[in-house]
Amino acid sequence: MHLLANDEANDRLHKAGPVVVSPAMQNAVDGRLQGSFEAPSQAPSMDHLDALEAQSIYIFREAFARLKKLALLWSLGKDSNVMIWLARKAFFGRVPFPAMHVDTGKKFPEMYEFRDRYGKEWELDLKIEPCPPLETIDPTLPPAARSAARKTEGLKLALAKYGFDGLIAGIRRDEEATRAKERVFSPRGTEGGWDVRDQPPEFWDQFNASPPPGAHLRIHPILHWTEADIWAYTKRENIPIIPLYLSRDGKRYRSLGDSDITNPVISNASSIDEILIELDRTKVPERSGRALDHETEDAFERLRVAGYL
Amino acid sequence: MKPKTPSNGCASLAISDRYELNAAMNMSVAPSTSSTPNGTTRPQVRIVIVGHVDHGKSTLVGRLLHETGSLPEGKLEMLQAVSARRGMPFEWSFLLDALQTERDQGITIDTTQIRFRTKSRDVVLIDAPGHAEFLRNMITGASQADAAVLIIDALEGVRDQTRRHGYLLHLLGIRQVAVVVNKMDRVDFNAARFAEISDEISAHLTGLGVTPSAVIPISARDGDGVAERTPRTDWYVGPTVVEALDALEPARPLEQLALRLPVQAIYKFDDRRIVAGRIESGHLATGDEIVVMPKGKVAKIKSIESWPVTPVNEIQTAGRSVGITLDRELFIERGDVIAHVGSGPRDTRRIRARIFWLHDQPLLPGAAILVRLGTKETRATVVSIEKAVDPGELSSMETQSIARNHVGEIDISLAQALAADPFTDNPRTGRLVIEVHGRIAGGGLVLSADAGQRAVPVNIVPVESALRPDERSARYRHTGAVIWMTGLPGSGKSTLARALESRLFANGGSPILLDGDTLRAGLNKDLGFIPADRTENIRRLAEVAAHLARNGHVAIVAAVSPAAEDRAAARRIADTAFREIYIATPVEICESRDPKGHYAKARAGALHAFTGIGNDYQPPAASELTIDTSILSVTEATDEIERMLVRSGILFDEFVDLAANI
Numbered sequence: 015m016h017l018l019a020n021d022e023a024n025d026r027l028h029k030a031g032p033v034v035v036s037p038a039m040q041n042a043v044d045g046r047l048q049g050s051f052e053a054p055s056q057a058p059s060m061d062h063l064d065a066l067e068a069q070s071i072y073i074f075r076e077a078f079a080r081l082k083k084l085a086l087l088w089s090l091g092k093d094s095n096v097m098i099w100l101a102r103k104a105f106f107g108r109v110p111f112p113a114m115h116v117d118t119g120k121k122f123p124e125m126y127e128f129r130d131r132y133g134k135e136w137e138l139d140l141k142i143e144p145c146p147p148l149e150t151i152d153p154t155l156p157p158a159a160r161s162a163a164r165k166t167e168g169l170k171l172a173l174a175k176y177g178f179d180g181l182i183a184g185i186r187r188d189e190e191a192t193r194a195k196e197r198v199f200s201p202r203g204t205e206g207g208w209d210v211r212d213q214p215p216e217f218w219d220q221f222n223a224s225p226p227p228g229a230h231l232r233i234h235p236i237l238h239w240t241e242a243d244i245w246a247y248t249k250r251e252n253i254p255i256i257p258l259y260l261s262r263d264g265k266r267y268r269s270l271g272d273s274d275i276t277n278p279v280i281s282n283a284s285s286i287d288e289i290l291i292e293l294d295r296t297k298v299p300e301r302s303g304r305a306l307d308h309e310t311e312d313a314f315e316r317l318r319v320a321g322y323l
Numbered sequence: 324m325k326p327k328t329p330s331n332g333c334a335s336l337a338i339s340d341r342y343e344l345n346a347a348m349n350m351s352v353a354p355s356t357s358s359t360p361n362g363t364t365r366p367q368v369r370i371v372i373v374g375h376v377d378h379g380k381s382t383l384v385g386r387l388l389h390e391t392g393s394l395p396e397g398k399l400e401m402l403q404a405v406s407a408r409r410g411m412p413f414e415w416s417f418l419l420d421a422l423q424t425e426r427d428q429g430i431t432i433d434t435t436q437i438r439f440r441t442k443s444r445d446v447v448l449i450d451a452p453g454h455a456e457f458l459r460n461m462i463t464g465a466s467q468a469d470a471a472v473l474i475i476d477a478l479e480g481v482r483d484q485t486r487r488h489g490y491l492l493h494l495l496g497i498r499q500v501a502v503v504v505n506k507m508d509r510v511d512f513n514a515a516r517f518a519e520i521s522d523e524i525s526a527h528l529t530g531l532g533v534t535p536s537a538v539i540p541i542s543a544r545d546g547d548g549v550a551e552r553t554p555r556t557d558w559y560v561g562p563t564v565v566e567a568l569d570a571l572e573p574a575r576p577l578e579q580l581a582l583r584l585p586v587q588a589i590y591k592f593d594d595r596r597i598v599a600g601r602i603e604s605g606h607l608a609t610g611d612e613i614v615v616m617p618k619g620k621v622a623k624i625k626s627i628e629s630w631p632v633t634p635v636n637e638i639q640t641a642g643r644s645v646g647i648t649l650d651r652e653l654f655i656e657r658g659d660v661i662a663h664v665g666s667g668p669r670d671t672r673r674i675r676a677r678i679f680w681l682h683d684q685p686l687l688p689g690a691a692i693l694v695r696l697g698t699k700e701t702r703a704t705v706v707s708i709e710k711a712v713d714p715g716e717l718s719s720m721e722t723q724s725i726a727r728n729h730v731g732e733i734d735i736s737l738a739q740a741l742a743a744d745p746f747t748d749n750p751r752t753g754r755l756v757i758e759v760h761g762r763i764a765g766g767g768l769v770l771s772a773d774a775g776q777r778a779v780p781v782n783i784v785p786v787e788s789a790l791r792p793d794e795r796s797a798r799y800r801h802t803g804a805v806i807w808m809t810g811l812p813g814s815g816k817s818t819l820a821r822a823l824e825s826r827l828f829a830n831g832g833s834p835i836l837l838d839g840d841t842l843r844a845g846l847n848k849d850l851g852f853i854p855a856d857r858t859e860n861i862r863r864l865a866e867v868a869a870h871l872a873r874n875g876h877v878a879i880v881a882a883v884s885p886a887a888e889d890r891a892a893a894r895r896i897a898d899t900a901f902r903e904i905y906i907a908t909p910v911e912i913c914e915s916r917d918p919k920g921h922y923a924k925a926r927a928g929a930l931h932a933f934t935g936i937g938n939d940y941q942p943p944a945a946s947e948l949t950i951d952t953s954i955l956s957v958t959e960a961t962d963e964i965e966r967m968l969v970r971s972g973i974l975f976d977e978f979v980d981l982a983a984n985i
Contacts, residue, residue, distance in 0.1 A: 059640075060640065060642050060643065062367065064642075064643070065642060067644075068601060068642055068643050068644040069644075071601075071644035072587070072601045072644050075587040075588055075599055075600075075644070076587065076698075078588065079587055079588045079657055079698075102630060102631075103629075103630050104599075104644070105590065105592065106590065106592060106595075106597060106628060106629075106630045106633070106646060107592075107630045107631070108592050110592070188438060194437075197463070213459075213460070213463075214459070214762045214763055215459035215460070215462055215463050215681055215763050215766075216463050216763065217462055217463055217466030217467075217495070217756070217763075217766060218466055218754055218756065218766065220695050220756040220763060220766070222758075222761070222762055222763055224758075224761030224762070226761075240438065
C-alpha cells in the first residue's frame, strides 16, 4: 500500500531548511509597496490551533532548555507525528534530540514503511529499540495488557542504555481518564513508575524539571490537545499520515497500536474532513479499538503506574 | 459584562429582584472569535470547579456531562455495572473517579479534565480536589482555568476550604467566579437558607476583589437548577448552571499591555542567532527598538524567524511562541526579558510577593529558596515574612512563618538581578513560583519589584567586568565571599582578619581586608557614631565588600557592627556570599587587651557612645561561626575559619575545570 501522498505537503517536507517566500509574505510586501510602510501588516489574530501550537512549542523549548538528555518517543501514530512537526517548528526545522521508536515488532507494515520514509525525510536521529519477549512479562496482567507491557520493558531497557533524563511523549488528556491527571512535566521513579498520589504542583507554565538521580521526566507537549485538534492541525499543516486512519471497506483505525491488539472501528470517513465530521458526532471513545483498555477496569492504570505511556 | 455587586445590604431586596438583576447581567454574552477544529466559531472556556470536600463537585460534573449529552457511549452503563458488582449505589461522581485509588478512598485526589458543550461554548471542566491534603492539585487544576465555579453544601454552608479556595482563586488571578449552592434538597429548597449562604460567600469574595457573577441554588444529585429550572426553586429567577457557564468568558491574551518576551533560549542551529520565547504580553514587529532587561542593552529586531516559512513579516502578538534575530550581537541569556525601549520592566534584586505555600515544611525568614519568574531562575533568601495566615480561618492569627496551605507576604532578596513587574501592571511577569529541593513549593503575585531598595537612576550604566566569576575562582580556588567579623572592640577581629588574609594569600587566593576604622579614615570620614551614621557606615562597608565578592575576591570585614539590624542589612546586600563570624571574646578580656586604648578613655568619660562600656552590642543569633579568642590561639582560630569556609563552599581544594563550566 502506498503512503498517503499530499503533494503540497511533500514539497514542503523535502526542504527542512527555510523557505524564503510565501504568499502571505508576498501580500505583506505588496502592502508595503502600496504605501502602508508605517504599519507593516495586520497582526494575525490567534485561533484555537495557533494557541495550541504556541503552548506546545513553549513546552518543547522549556524541556530542551532544562533537561540534559532528551528523546522523543515516536510511536508513528497521528499524535506523535504532530508532535514531531511541532518540535520542528519549535527548533526552526530541526529536531535537536533523538526520535526513539520502541518497537514491539508487531506494528502494521504501513507503520514501518512510514517510519523508514519519514525518519529520513524529516532528518530524524532515529533510534529503534527492541522489546523483550512476552515470556518475561508479568503473567498476572490480562493478555492484551501483558502484550502492551512489553513496550514498557523495552522503554526501561532503552532508558538504561542511553541515560535519558527526559522522554517526550504524545499522550493527551482527552484520550483516557488516567491520562487526564497527568502533569506536563511528569516525574518518574527510578523504575520508571508514576506516583499519581504524589505529583508535584504545576502551574503558570512553571515546570518541575529536576528529576532525582537515576529517575527521569516524561514531558507531554500535546497533553492539552484533543483528537479533533490533532486532525484539524494535521490537515492545516499538511502533515503526512498513515492511510490506515482512513476508511477502507467501511472500517478505519482511530488509534494505531500493535496489530494484534488493535481493532478498526466502523467508519466511512475517508478524508480528514470526514474524520472531523465523524468526531463531532461520535460518542465512542477513541481508544475503543485498543483491547488493553477494556480488559479490566484497572488494567490501564496498572500499566501506567508501572511506566506505560 | 458588568457583574453585580452583592453586599449584605442586598438582604433588604426581595429575593426575586436580586436574581432578576443577576440573570440580566449574565445573559449578555459577549462574542468571541476563536475557532474550533470543526470549523465552527465557538469560544472555548476552561472552568475549574472548586469548593470544600464532599460539597458535591464530582456529582455536579457527572450531572453536567449527562445533562449536556456529553457522556461517551456506554460509560454510564459501565459504571452502573461496576457499582452493582461492588454492591454500592451508583453515584454521579463515579464518572470522574476513574482511578482505582480514588474509588478506594472516595475522594478526588487529582485534577481531571472533562470536555462538553453548552449552547454557545466548548467547555473544558477541570475537577479539582476539595480535600485540604491535595491543595497542590487544586492549584494545578485551577491555574489552567479562565473561570471558576465555587460549590457550597446548602446544609454545611461556607466552610474553611470554601474560604481557602476563594482566596486562592484571587491569588491565581481568576476573577470570574460563579457560586453554586448545592444539595438544596437537603434544606427543603429553603430560600432563606440560600440567601444566608449567598450573602456570606458574596461578602467573602468581594472582600478579596472577586465578584461572583451568579449565585445559583441547585441539587446536583436530582438535577434541579443544573440544566433546567424546577418548581422546587420557583423563588429563584437567575440562571441555571449551564446558562451561567455559557456566560463565562475565555481569558484574553494580553495584547493591550506593554511587550514582554521572556527569553527561553538562544539557538544557533545555523548561521542565524535566534532568540526564542513566548510573547507574554503586547506585540512585536521587525524593526522594533527593544531593550534586554535586566541588563538594559538596546537593539533592533532584524527579523522574525519561523518554520517552514521564514522570515515572517506579520506583527506577532501575545500568546505566540516566536523567534527573533537582532541587528547586533548582544550577550543575551535565558531568563532575560525583551521589552520595547521606554516601557521595560523593573530591574530588581528585591521583590515583595503575596504567596501561597504548599510545602510540608513551613517557610521561615532566612530560608534559602529558588525563585522562578518567567524563564528566569535565581537563588534567593527570604528576608522577612508578614501577614502569614490560614486563609481558611475567619480570624486567623498572624505567624512568623508560612505553614503548608497558608498564605503570606514575603520580602525576597535575589542572588541575581531579574526583570519583573508588579502584578497589577502585568499579571504574567508579575507572578513567581518558589522551588525547594527541585520541587515547586509555592507561588504568588509580585506586589512590588524593589521592596524599598533605592531605584538605580536610568542614566547610570553599570560596566561589567571583562572576566567571569568562574574564571577568577579557577585561579584563586575560592569563590567570592564577604567574611564579616563582628564583636566588641578588643575581641580580636583585626588580628584574626589579618591572619586570615595572610593564610588565604599564601594559598594563592585573593583576600582583601576592609577594616572599619581604616575606612572611617577615608571613604566614611563624613560619618560619626550616632545610629544613623553607624547604619550608613555598615551599608558602605557591605556595598564595597559585596562588589569585591561579586568579582571573585574574599572581602574580610572587621567591624564592631553592634546593631543586629545593620548586620542583617549587610547580609542582604552580600546575599549568599555573606559569612558572619562572631568574635565572642568575653568583655573583661577585651577591656584588659584594649589595643587602641578606647576602654580606658571611655572609663575616663572621654569617649562617648563607645560599644563595650555602653553595653549596646547585640550578639548575632545565627552566625556561621563563633570564635572566642580567649580560648583559641590565632592559628587555631584561623584554622576554624578556614574549615568553615571549606564547609560552606567558599574555599575548594581542587582546581575547577573551567571547560566543564562553560
